[in-house]
Amino acid sequence: MEQDESLSLVLFSGTDDKLSAAAVLAAGAAAMGRRVNIFLQYWALDAFRKGQPGVDHGFAPDATPAAAEMVRAHNSAPWSEVLAQAKDIGDVDIQACALSMDAFKLSRDDLDPLVDGVEGVAAFMASATGAVVFI
């Protein structure tokens, strides 16, 4: 499949709804042959600590209790599973922000295997050609 423009996602929020939305975007882009660069900052990085995917991270403040209940009852796959599928079928690179790693006093070994490495912001920007989506 011919390679089109890459998709670059900066994940900041660590709630399950935003991570799911990001995972679905990544999966769609990967399916269509686009490289996906993901940069994990702050609360998103926290959700990628070892053992954290699969834990309930709640929803964004936009979620009303009734709507949140509908999303919880829906049969959609967990975001970590969708990201793993995206990595299986396509070219998806997930990097932890070095600044956030430092703030949380984390090392590479503290992160879930979905994360490919730790990068400074300039290195991420070098691979993130084109638009960057902030979630």
Add this chain to the structure above:
Amino acid sequence: MSIAVEQITETLDCRGMACPGPLMAMIGKIRQGAVGNVFEILSSDEGSKTDIPAWVAKAGHELVEVIPETGYARFIVRKTH
């Protein structure tokens, strides 16, 4: 164009799976399969109606037929390369 049931190499029942599950499952299967194989994907996901044709076109395979059923659709795809 229609395809006889006996020409189908493999059926993938993705009914009940949410978007983008059926697409992800289908891509894996088609990549593993042999050229010329015909896959039947059953999906109740609304997204599949746009996503499966989009992926098949992009990947350069052949969407033989889409058959609407009650509550789901059957997508017939031939792996061409």
